[in-house]
Amino acid sequence: MQIIRTENREDLGKAAAEQVANLIRRKPNATLVLPTGDTPLPLYHELSDACRRAPEDVFHLSLRDVTIFNLDEYIDAPQENSYRQYMWDNLLKYATLPNFHIPFLPRYVKIHGDKIGAICNEYNHLLDQQDIDLAILGVGQNGHIGFNEPGCDPEERTHLVTLSESTRAANAHLFRSPEDVPTQAITMGLKDILSAKRIILLASGPSKKEAIYRLYFGQKEDPEWPVTYLLRHPNVTLIVDRDCFPIDSMFE
């Protein structure tokens, strides 16, 4: 497992953007899996900036032929909190529209169990048609990946999840009120995430320290920490900042 340690979250975004840009310049029709959250915001800032540059600029980047799958989406979130809106605000409005996929969850429509099943099947069907070149992931404080919460089945594909109270609490600051945080979501499963040719995990700040410690130093799978399933993958790069990976104190 390769590790890149940066000074802060902004540099973390730059390091990740460089990896993405290298891939897309080499393979303009690459397939990416992308995360949401605060951590990848500087990455999206860098990518948006590169997309807005003039085509003759050496730092210009085109996402025109790229295919993007998002990791997850809330069920019944206020419009402004949906991950579809997040991706639009932070990347898609700046890019010539790539092939963008996210589980489609209309608000105000009563979603029954069989409807959710159909949405998941459709997403899996789309995933079956692609080889994922690069999955970029964030990690929850409790070690969740996408919304694969502690105790999840690593063999599962796209599925419905009930969010843990700790995940709802960790994400509450992004909502107008804590009660607005949805109780359910749809997430890509670890099986598809782990099928990516390469994985980059981004983690910033002290709240992610334990998850990264368990992955990097634990060296064994722990069902209570889904992030440790990344040990199954042969090509994982961690991009972490100093606050998340304070090397000296980690050996105390």
Ligand code: GLP
């Ligand atoms: C949400 C997302 C995850 C993300 C996590 C961490 O739960 N579903 O994909 O990794 O938040 O977000 P942040 O970067 O804001 O800490």
